[in-house]
Amino acid sequence: MLPSRNSLRFRILCAFAVAGLCLGPLIGVALLYLSMEAQERGARSLVQGQLKAALDQPQRYRFQDVDNQTDMFLLTTAAPEHIPSALFELPPGIHEYESGPEAWMVAVGEGPSGRFVVVEDVSHIEGRERFALGYGLAGALLATVVALMLGYWLARWLTTPLERLTAAVTAEQDNPPGTTALTSDREQDEVARLARAIERYRRDARETLEREQRFSADVSHELRTPLTIIQNAAELIEADQGLGLRSRQALGRLITASRRMEETSATLLALLREGADLKEIERVSVVDRARAVIEDEIAAAGAGQHQVSLEARATPALPVPTKVIDVLIGNLVRNALQHANASRIRVIVEANRLIVDDDGVGILPQTQPASANGGHGLGLSLIERLCQRYGWTLTLQCPPSGGTHAIWRYQD
Numbered sequence: 001m002l003p004s005r006n007s008l009r010f011r012i013l014c015a016f017a018v019a020g021l022c023l024g025p026l027i028g029v030a031l032l033y034l035s036m037e038a039q040e041r042g043a044r045s046l047v048q049g050q051l052k053a054a055l056d057q058p059q060r061y062r063f064q065d066v067d068n069q070t071d072m073f074l075l076t077t078a079a080p081e082h083i084p085s086a087l088f089e090l091p092p093g094i095h096e097y098e099s100g101p102e103a104w105m106v107a108v109g110e111g112p113s114g115r116f117v118v119v120e121d122v123s124h125i126e127g128r129e130r131f132a133l134g135y136g137l138a139g140a141l142l143a144t145v146v147a148l149m150l151g152y153w154l155a156r157w158l159t160t161p162l163e164r165l166t167a168a169v170t171a172e173q174d175n176p177p178g179t180t181a182l183t184s185d186r187e188q189d190e191v192a193r194l195a196r197a198i199e200r201y202r203r204d205a206r207e208t209l210e211r212e213q214r215f216s217a218d219v220s221h222e223l224r225t226p227l228t229i230i231q232n233a234a235e236l237i238e239a240d241q242g243l244g245l246r247s248r249q250a251l252g253r254l255i256t257a258s259r260r261m262e263e264t265s266a267t268l269l270a271l272l273r274e275g276a277d278l279k280e281i282e283r284v285s286v287v288d289r290a291r292a293v294i295e296d297e298i299a300a301a302g303a304g305q306h307q308v309s310l311e312a313r314a315t316p317a318l319p320v321p322t323k324v325i326d327v328l329i330g331n332l333v334r335n336a337l338q339h340a341n342a343s344r345i346r347v348i349v350e351a352n353r354l355i356v357d358d359d360g361v362g363i364l365p366q367t368q369p370a371s372a373n374g375g376h377g378l379g380l381s382l383i384e385r386l387c388q389r390y391g392w393t394l395t396l397q398c399p400p401s402g403g404t405h406a407i408w409r410y411q412d
Contacts, residue, residue, distance in 0.1 A: 012158060016151025017144065039125045040105070044094055047107035047118045050075060054118065055111050071114030078121050088117055096122070165195050223265045230258045256300040263330065266323035267382050283317035286410075287349050289325045294347060297333045306337060307344045314351040318410060320390060328383055332356040332406045335380065342403070356406040362398040383408075 054061050054075055063073040064080050072088060074080060084099055087106050095106045103125070107118040234255050237243070243251065287310075294308050318325065329347070333356060336342045342360030380394075387394050390410075397405040 010155075012151060012155040014151075016147045016154065019147060036125065040096070040122070043105040043120050043122045043125065044096075047105050047120045048094055051107035051109045051116060051118045054116050055109050058111065058113065058116075073111075073114055073116045074119065075117070076119035076121075078119065083119055087119060088115075165198075168195070169198065223261060227258055227262050227265070230254070231262075234258065252300070256296075259296070260330075263323055263327045264382070266321065267327045267386065283319050284322050284325055286316045286318060286325060286329075286354060287312045289322065290329050290347055290349055290354065293326055293329045294333060297330060297337065306342070308333065309346050311346060311348045314349060316349070316351055316410070324386060324390075328386055328408060329354065329356075331380065331383055332408065335406070336360060336404065352409060352411065354408045354410070356408075357403065359403045362402065362404050 054063075054073070058073065061075055063075055066072040066074050066080055066088060069088065074083075074088075076083065083104070084097070087095075087097055087104060090097070090106055090108050092108045092110055095108070097104045097106055102121075102123045105120045105122045109116045234251060237251055238248075238255070291310055294310055298306065298308055332354075333345060333347065336345045336356055336358040339360075342358030344359045346355075346357040348355040348357065383394055386392070387408075392411070393409045395407045395409070397407070399405065
């Protein structure tokens with residue numbers, strides 16, 4: 001079975017195939033050229049040497065007669081009638097003449113007694129070139145096939161350690177942490193060093209996560225008792241009819257702060273429950289929670305200072321803790337009130353998203369939309385973590401006309 005196109009094995013196989021397809025013909029053509037060039041140089045040297053000797057000592061040679069040519073001295077092993085007459089009209093020098101499948105190497109020189117022509121039949125060399133070219137193409141095809149087979153074998157051999165490492169990492173994810181060794185201390189190859197680096201990284205990440213979970217759990221647990229005391233005390237003080245206006249305003253801020261601390265504590269606990277089955281949690285109406293949160297935020301911000309409206313275009317219900325929805329909607333509305341300095345806020349609930357639209361100055365650069373990765377305090381950081389936890393997304397947009405659009409996309 002062929003490997004995936006994006007796998008390392010497939011890339012190695014392609015590299016060998018390309019190398020065989022390119023280098024095979026290239027090497028074959030180069031060797032063919034060198035071989036043919038050596039034979040042609042040999043034939044050229046032969047006729048040149050014979051011409052020089054014939055010019056120096058013509059009496060040593062028996063020249064063949066050429067029809068109607070009294071001052072022509074022909075030195076060749078071929079029959080004159082088989083030699084094209086155009087060869088005798090070539091200028092002095094060394095020439096390679098081809099006519100169809102036949103080829104000759106010709107040396108022409110002028111002497112005191114006439115014109116000397118040395119002809120060597122090199123048709124066999126040209127024939128070998130064509131023959132060798134066919135064999136070269138066949139060899140290139142064979143080299144490609146061999147390269148593919150070799151590449152497939154080498155790809156399996158090279159990727160086997162990585163596949164073993166992948167299997168070991170997968171097994172460690174399915175088993176308790178630290179029970180599966182990715183490699184042994186005796187191995188010192190590249191993959192073993194990579195495995196040890198992964199083990200160190202996973203160990204450090206696991207220890208960091210455990211510390212964060214312990215810290216969040218401790219903070220949440222330690223906050224619940226004093227928060228309960230503060231809230232009970234605030235309720236008793238609120239029942240006192242003799243409180244003045246300033247005391248009652250301070251008490252309102254105290255109640256609001258304790259409520260937000262309780263929401264933060266509940267959110268941290270929700271983020272720690274990675275294994276919770278959402279199907280077992282009662283479905284919470286987004287519209288009902290949005291209405292309750294808006295009432296609380298209006299009361300905390302002060303009556304008459306802000307106009308916050310709710311528009312329900314659908315009635316979605318999500319299987320998440322109530323506090324999670326409260327924290328998410330509350331932080332979005334609170335950001336519009338505090339960071340964007342908005343006076344008019346619209347909360348729109350749709351089937352798969354909730355939109356918080358305000359007329360403030362904006363909390364992001366005006367030129368382009370961005371997600372909730374910016375530094376706008378703990379509120380948006382908690383929202384981002386909640387979205388990651390439950391598979392939601394949050395997008396913040398600042399149109400050129402002003403204001404901010406916060407879009408929370410969820411799935412029912």
